[in-house]
Amino acid sequence: MTLLHPGARLVDAATGAVVTPQVTDALADAPPGVAFLRMPTTVDAVGRYVDAFESGRPVLLLDPSLPADAFVDRFEPAVVAGPLPDEVPKGYRRDGDRWVRESAPAVAHPDLGILLATSGSTGNPKLVRLSRAAILANTASIVEALGITGDDVAISSLPFYYSFGMSVLNTHLAAGATLVVEADGLLGRPFWPAVNTFGVTSLALVPSQYEILRRLRFDPAGFPTLRTLTQAGGRLRPELVEDFHGRMSAVSGRLFVMYGQTEAAPRLTTLPAGRLGEKLGSVGPAVPGGRLSVRLDDGTESTAPDVRGEVLYRGPNVMLGYAETATDLARGDDQGGLLETGDLGHLDADGYLYIDGRLKRFGKVFGVRLNLDDIEGMLPGPAAAVAGDDKIVVFVAQDGGDPARLRQDLADQVQLHWSGFEVREIAALPLLSNGKVDYRALEAAR
Template sequence: MTALRHPNARLIDAATGEVVRDLVRPDLFTDVPPGMVFLRMPTTVEAVCQYVTAFETGRPVALLDPGLPDETLLELVDRFEPAAVLGPVPAELTDRVRATAPKTAPHPDLAVLLATSGSTGNPKLVRLSRRAVLANADSIVEALGITGDEVAISALPFYYSYGMSVLNTHLTAGATVVVEGEGLLGRGFWPAIDEFGVTSLALVPSQYEMLVRLRFDPARHPALRTLTQAGGRLRPELVRDFHERMASVGGRLFVMYGQTEAAPRLTTLPSGRLGEKLGSVGPAVPGGRLSIRLEDGTETTAPDVCGEVLYRGPNVMLGYAETAADLARGDDHGGLLVTGDLGRLDADGYLWLDGRRKRFGKVFGVRLNLDDIERMLPVPAAAVSGDDKVIVFVTDGEPPHLRRSLADRLKLHWTGFDVRAIEAFPLLSNGKVDYRALAS
């Protein structure tokens, strides 16, 4: 595959019903100097066309949350020197982000950049090559059996790697993407599923929790026959629940595991084996290989050996970028991704995850640095990862107030944070916080 957009691919604007087939806007970059561009990417047809145009014309593009605080956007502009900032820009910032000729030319293989750490800290950008993006799209098309008859809907933002992947796979397969901006709880979302015959829905764990509260019944949506899940660990009882719901109408649930650094999907659990492999995230996607690295540095694919998960494949990133100078770098990883996750392979090569080596959590699919969260609070705190939420223990302060403060600071819903008062932090013999004891 050499192009992202299959000739038969189309978008449907859920708000107007307009069908859009011509996704490339040739004049988009006429007045823009050469170099990488920022795209503040709302869930709109226009934003998708800007992304596709950049990709198909060889213009590296960084996909950004349009809700980033102004100061964060300006800090990123200063660090990465984009040739232009596309998408919604507040009037008071236009002079600060106007088109300029970057000092550093990006590497010719560079295609897409995505932020690594949600809204916390000083985010690095993941450098993805054109080959990596297309290879992962092709792998997922094969693993899920996506054809030109499929219709997806934008349940996830496109600047999030999983949402971008849903868009990429359906464009590559010549399928349809319904662009609906309100989201799962919006008034127009479920009517759009039925009106436009949506066949597949991609969600993160917190959204599956929402479906439980909404009493989701796939029988009410005759065309919807495929659910996919990634973006964190879904409780096994819910995996089984939704597998059974979909099976009752002849549908499928696919559980997947991914990282932004792999463009982004690494494994897919075949729906037909979910019952016997409940808790696994499946084998590597087509074209990829998994192995386990032990403490002594040796690698193995032997069953039931726990260690750090390694992945090799054409979809692995070129590397990270922290400044504009890094955009000129080539391939730093040679197709090897050290995931930072602990896990084991079974006799069939299926991966079972057992936690992370480093301290990150996920809230609504957004990866957050737990150390950054601790530093944000005005009182001593210890943060651990829960099931699609972050649990924060404090020895001083008002939990409800701190919960809202975190949510506001990180631009995420408050239900993604659980702040609990504790008399004292459990400590290891070296005096450090015993995070394992807190997590249990």
């Protein structure tokens, strides 16, 4: 399997041009090593990515809003391609729309395929090292789990440098499907007309985007070809799962709830749309080829129902490991196919996974340890909880309810005094570029 099926098509939403990606090995004249690709939402950027990957060159997919040389000094790439500023970093020369390293670049392991920054990273993030085999394995699993065919048409609702957006791109290229490349995004004026103009059949969204659709009173009946919604990138509130399941069912459509991590290339589970009603709250079983278990405090593992512990995943899509310096790029497989997710969860009798929170997402109130994800789930609308000094600070979007009443409700539910909670109303929850809540910004503001 490769990422590029001969039937795959890209559509430039701005011009209507249809492009068949080609493999030309355009970077063949650059030194061997990793290529840093700045990934704006354009057909050209997708073409560069496909060409580099299919030619066997490992690539780092970069957020184009970051400084172009943000990772260059640390990871010593052979070449940096894409829209670049005028100033060239030390040790590189400009060659058209790319920078080429003048001295020997970092050595990359032969299995290395794609590098992605860890989710939510700022400052000096680690890179996730994904092998080509891991990318192809997860791509094949998702094509099978979602039943993607050459008749499907997706649209770029997520950035390509974000692991979920990359996965949508990969799966549709590999299945010989079509991807509409629309740069303005969900709230841009051209986006929804493009859905109808180009007959989009599926839409991939993260929880914050489902919140937006709810406020926009999204009605799938207005988009006759759109019959599949997929969700990953964090926990979607159960009431929204029910809501959008109902909206899609009303037009004979489907909603797939999934769970993923960048470290798994990136999708671990898929909840079959036909079982969503009976498995509300679950993220589904492992994708084809994967296995789930939970690890208890004593280090033992279990697949028994209703046993809570750290979620473990084993499969061919697990990363090789992390990279923090250039020398790490030459490392082999540090994981052995095992991913310790850092999430708390449990399985049911059918092997369906339920995520219960994060291992490190805890705060203390009067000496009592509370799961911050549980606290968020107790509130009626979008909320984000962070740990304060012997209290929990909860941020709610405007019109999310009276802060004093919400504080008392939280205290009542956990049976602690209300003074252990602080509820602040803000205009909107701050989001990272991948649509997840920016907890670091909230922690700085607490």
